Amino acid sequence: MLLDELPGFRRRFRITPGAGKIQCEVEDDFHCMSVVVHHDGTIVRGMEADMRRAPWTTCPGAEAKVRQTFVGEALADFGRRSDKRSNCTHLYDLALLAAAHANDDQPLVYDILVSDPLANERRAEVRRNGDCVLWWVEKGFVLQEPAGAAGLRLDKLKPWIASLAAELQEPAKLLQWGNMLANGRTIPLENQSDASKMPPSCYTFQPERKQVAKRVGEIKDFSEGSEQPLDKFEPAW
Template identity: 45%
Template sequence: MGQVADSPPAFHRHVLVTPGDGWVSAWLEDDYHHLGVTLRHDGETVDRIDAEMVRAPWSTCPGAVQQLTATFAGVRLDEVTARGEKQANCTHLHDLAVIAAVHARDPAPTRYEITVTDAAGGVRLCEITRDSALALRLVERDNLIEEPVEARGKTLFQLGEWIASLDEQAREAARLLRWAAIIAHGRAIPMDRQSDASRMQSNCFTFQPGRKERAQRVGAVMDFTTSARQPLDDLVST
């Protein structure tokens, strides 16, 4: 279902985690990405990890699938979060592997829906729902948090201590919302200014030296504010 006519322009990201018998999948779709991870496990240890990139922003991104296997295959489910090596991986696949491991033994799927409005008068409204219920709302003015009051005056990059103080479920939602709000800034950057990977910091698989110099921008950019479909419409959580 598309957005209603009066919806403000915004970045949209949905994350769906689905546990099964001996497996758990985690999928993400937003303006720039559509990808998923499936962990195969014996209840204790990751036996195999599969990943699929339907839409990714750089020509080199698909190579990160092999790196993800090297990082997590054979790792205990309860040690996946602490495994590290995030910058050597596609950060999005890495995050999906982590959230999949956390929810591997859940009895039902979990769906997050994130909306980050484009800045209007310097203000952005950032919201995340968990299974249709509001989990967290951030109000940002001129790149500083106004709400919630506990995080007031901080930038998105300074929220680590506050996020760590939250309970487990709120912490997961806050981390997902913060990362999406950072990515959402891309909507305000002209494409020609974000299409030279050689200028990027080495903070993911594609942007590592020796790889970023040959990376080409290839992925289609979606605008789900006006799209007839919404992220992960092809995946239904039941």
């Protein structure tokens, strides 16, 4: 059966370059967010962040945090920063994608599809402008296929990703993170709704916010029906 026909997690990144600016958007079961980065080709001169759908009451504060983090920075330096956990990790990833593609002249779309577990196995693939560029099978957080990655833990893929051809490293990172997020579909909501129990892995889960954060936000299942991520949003230009 085709992966498109299986129930599971869906995530779409849409990257739209323009003159002196670039918009990066993401939508999945749990999130819908966008950043617009204004730049002169080298330095970021401004940034707009928009949390259209987020899982916690405290998440919108991260819009100001991501602007504080990146405005005034060189595009080439984005990937060298080490403050992802103090930001919303999703806005942060959008900013990095924007920096990587700021001088592109064509839009780019990545789709991540991860099946729900069948016999504890998930099938996952990432498509670039509709074409599959990387896939794997994961079981119990360990990759089973392809052969070159078999036995590697999903959260320990950095050396393997670094060994891939340059054009596959970006989609591999997006697929890794999407596969990890897909795990949220199998966890009862009541077991993932107490921020005070979460490690300090993002803006909301920092000690000063996790005690007051409340779970909110619509959860969508894009594997049911015809709507796909970002269908309801048009690029800003």
